Amino acid sequence: YLFDEPELADQFVSPNRLTAFADLVRALDPYHAVVMTTWGMWMNMYRRTWDTHWTQAYGNPREVVDLLLEHRKLLKHASPITLLVSCNDIEQGRSWRKNRVKPDPAKFNRDYDLLRACAFLGIVKECNGIWWWWFGRDCPDYFSASQVPLAWKSVCKVVRELNELKPLVNAEGKVHSGTVEVGKDKIEWWTKETPEGLELIAVNTADHPVEAEIVVLGRDKLRHSFSRYEVWRTRLPFK
Numbered sequence: 001y002l003f004d005e006p007e008l009a010d011q012f013v014s015p016n017r018l019t020a021f022a023d024l025v026r027a028l029d030p031y032h033a034v035v036m037t038t039w040g041m042w043m044n045m046y047r048r049t050w051d052t053h054w055t056q057a058y059g060n061p062r063e064v065v066d067l068l069l070e071h072r073k074l075l076k077h078a079s080p081i082t083l084l085v086s087c088n089d090i091e092q093g094r095s096w097r098k099n100r101v102k103p104d105p106a107k108f109n110r111d112y113d114l115l116r117a118c119a120f121l122g123i124v125k126e127c128n129g130i131w132w133w134w135f136g137r138d139c140p141d142y143f144s145a146s147q148v149p150l151a152w153k154s155v156c157k158v159v160r161e162l163n164e165l166k167p168l169v170n171a172e173g174k175v176h177s178g179t180v181e182v183g184k185d186k187i188e189w190w191t192k193e194t195p196e197g198l199e200l201i202a203v204n205t206a207d208h209p210v211e212a213e214i215v216v217l218g219r220d221k222l223r224h225s226f227s228r229y230e231v232w233r234t235r236l237p238f239k
Contacts, residue, residue, distance in 0.1 A: 002018065006046065034049070035051070036049050037053070044076060053081050061118050084131045105149075112158070125190075126190070176217065189203075189214050202233075210225075
């Protein structure tokens with residue numbers, strides 16, 4: 001990880017200088033990707049400083065999608081993106097740091113469905129990897145899932161599910177993706193052609209149930225009643 005937000009005035013590093021360091025890292029260690037995080041309309045000026053951009057999408061699923069779209073546009077759709085999602089209760093963590101309000105594990109605001117939806121959007125929106133932003137158990141200033149047994153169990157469950165999907169995600173095969181809009185709500189979907197059929201993953205980005213119809217490859221109309229933040233997986237046999 002080369003640098004964190006070099007465009008900020010209080011820690012500014014120019015693109016030229018940072019690119020020189022990135023090239024040095026590549027020369028010394030060509031077997032690991034150089035990673036960077038940038039923001040704003042000038043972020044593409046730093047493009048040569050990274051091999052993959054870390055997009056810090058710490059909000060809810062809809063906000064994750066919106067930020068990925070914004071960053072891809074700013075990066076001129078010419079950069080790999082690794083998705084960072086959050087497993088922290090950012091609000092309770094902020095209240096602790098500012099006002100020393102003791103966090104309540106029973107009110108931890110990122111449950112399994114929310115954690116799962118944000119992470120699976122990394123697949124559906126065709127990112128090249130998924131990371132979680134968090135601080136370990138010994139850090140008192142951020143209220144992380146690592147400090148809440150039920151939330152940590154949920155994170156581990158999502159990680160296992162993602163690992164089980166690695167063969168599918170990494171396999172050869174045509175990928176198709178799209179968005180279904182139902183009023184103000186959005187369903188994000190992704191398919192991959194495999195020898196066994198067409199694998200579908202769809203994510204409800206809304207915090208409430210949504211009834212949606214997905215048209216796949218212009219032929220199959222799949223209607224599904226999505227629950228809040230549901231990740232729906234199914235396989236369609238080839239006709």
